[in-house]
Amino acid sequence: MISYYNSKHPGLFIYVTLVIISVLSFLFTPISTLQIGVLSILWGSFIFMRVLSLYEVSEHFLPFLKTSHSKDNNGSALAHDLIHRMKGENHMKRGAFALKSIEGRTFFWFMLAFIYVIYSFYLSHDFISKTMLIQNFSMFFMIGAGFWVGQTYAYSDHASKFLFVVFACLFGVSLFEASGYINFKAIALSELSIILASLIAYCAFILLYSCIRGASYIANALIGLVIITILSISWMVLENNSQTMAIWISGWSLFSIFWVRSRCRTYKKYKLYQCQ
Amino acid sequence: MRISDVTSTKRSAMFLIALFSCFQIIIGFILITSESHDIVVSNNKALENIIITDAKTYLRDNL
Numbered sequence: 001m002i003s004y005y006n007s008k009h010p011g012l013f014i015y016v017t018l019v020i021i022s023v024l025s026f027l028f029t030p031i032s033t034l035q036i037g038v039l040s041i042l043w044g045s046f047i048f049m050r051v052l053s054l055y056e057v058s059e060h061f062l063p064f065l066k067t068s069h070s071k072d073n074n075g076s077a078l079a080h081d082l083i084h085r086m087k088g089e090n091h092m093k094r095g096a097f098a099l100k101s102i103e104g105r106t107f108f109w110f111m112l113a114f115i116y117v118i119y120s121f122y123l124s125h126d127f128i129s130k131t132m133l134i135q136n137f138s139m140f141f142m143i144g145a146g147f148w149v150g151q152t153y154a155y156s157d158h159a160s161k162f163l164f165v166v167f168a169c170l171f172g173v174s175l176f177e178a179s180g181y182i183n184f185k186a187i188a189l190s191e192l193s194i195i196l197a198s199l200i201a202y203c204a205f206i207l208l209y210s211c212i213r214g215a216s217y218i219a220n221a222l223i224g225l226v227i228i229t230i231l232s233i234s235w236m237v238l239e240n241n242s243q244t245m246a247i248w249i250s251g252w253s254l255f256s257i258f259w260v261r262s263r264c265r266t267y268k269k270y271k272l273y274q275c276q
Numbered sequence: 277m278r279i280s281d282v283t284s285t286k287r288s289a290m291f292l293i294a295l296f297s298c299f300q301i302i303i304g305f306i307l308i309t310s311e312s313h314d315i316v317v318s319n320n321k322a323l324e325n326i327i328i329t330d331a332k333t334y335l336r337d338n339l
Contacts, residue, residue, distance in 0.1 A: 037307030044300030051294045058287070102289045131310050134303055141300050148293070 011050060012159055015149050016166050018046055019253050022142055023170045026246035027177050033131060040138040043145050050149055054098055097155035100260065101148055105206055112199040113144060119195060143248050150256030160257050167254035171227075174250050175234065178243035196235070203228050203255075210262035217262050224258035227251060 022039055029035065117140045121133055128136075150167075154160040207221040207228075231251045238244050 033307050033310055037304045037310075040300050040304030040307060042304075044297045044304060047297035047300070048294055051290050051297065055287070055290050058290075099286060102286045102293075107289065131307070134307060138300065138303055138307065141296070141303075145297075145300075 011053065012153050012162075014046060015050075015153065016163065018042060019146055019167065019249065020170065022146075023174060023246045023250045026242040026249070027174060031242045033135060036135050036138050039142065043142050047145050047149070050152060054102075054152065057096075058099065098152040100155060100263070101151035105263075106148070106151065106259075109147075109199070109202065110144060112195065112202060113140070116195045116199065139245055143252050146249050146253035147256045147259075150253050151260045154257040154260040160261060163257050164254070167250055167257070170250040171247070171254050174243065174246040175230070178234070178238055178241075178247055200228055200232050203259075207258075207262055220258045220261035224255055224262055227255045227258065231255070 154163055207224045210217045210221040234247050
């Protein structure tokens with residue numbers, strides 16, 4: 001059976017490539033149904049593979065709960081226990097922290113985002129065609145996928161630096177390209193804007209709460225706050241077009257790095273001992 | 277982080293994510309086939325217009 005959890009680095013580069021392709025296609029090419037269809041298939045396939053790899057890693061956790069080696073070898077219980085744990089270090093290093101992406105606070109983010117998407121569809125289903133509805137759903141999925149997958153890689157110190165450089169460049173280019181479409185529209189206080197504001201406020205609250213955990217988290221939390229501030233401003237002042245979608249994809253993918261780093265330190269080495 | 281943190285809740289969440297990704301793949305195929313349909317329809321329309329234009333030209337020249 002092919003093991004996907006060993007493929008950390010190819011997965012990381014595939015993720016970055018997908019984000020780059022998505023952002024650049026929204027920025028520099030006219031959007032078509034075919035284009036969004038192809039991107040949907042690529043993103044859906046990648047997410048499926050990533051979840052499969054995480055599930056495979058989680059299957060290796062159960063053996064660590066058992067210390068039957070010590071029962072069989074009373075004379076060298078500690079040695080066998082250590083060897084048993086050392087053998088699985090790679091499994092834990094690559095998967096244990098990646099599974100932090102499936103947490104309550106991230107789940108709540110997706111709940112709010114899902115409510116926003118469903119309510120916007122409910123409001124607009126009389127005005128736009130079914131194909132357009134499906135297209136919009138695909139684009140929202142890409143944003144969510146970029147946000148989630150970034151968390152599964154950003155626990156690693158090297159990977160988070162790599163992701164930060166690439167996504168910051170994409171975010172900057174997207175903002176630059178979209179700056180020509182500034183339209184200071186009047187923001188009506190609608191249910192939709194309230195839902196989105198709730199999402200932004202929730203992110204800000206989580207980041208501010210992270211600040212009290214220690215100095216090492218403050219910098220990451222503040223950068224995360226800056227990013228969501230820029231995203232909020234772009235939502236308020238920019239026209240709704242494909243450039244805005246590029247900003248959202250690159251922005252939320254960039255934000256995912258600091259969403260993770262504001263909560264846990266990025267480890268270069270996995271700590272071998274786990275005291276239960 | 278404790279090893280036992282991988283609860284059934286996380287496994288259920290992973291299953292849900294996998295389900296959404298499959299749904300996204302299906303959506304992708306729907307969009308591609310709808311685009312193909314649109315291309316065929318627009319090509320037929322273009323061909324129709326050419327035929328009509330040619331017919332008008334022929335009638336104008338020969339009548």
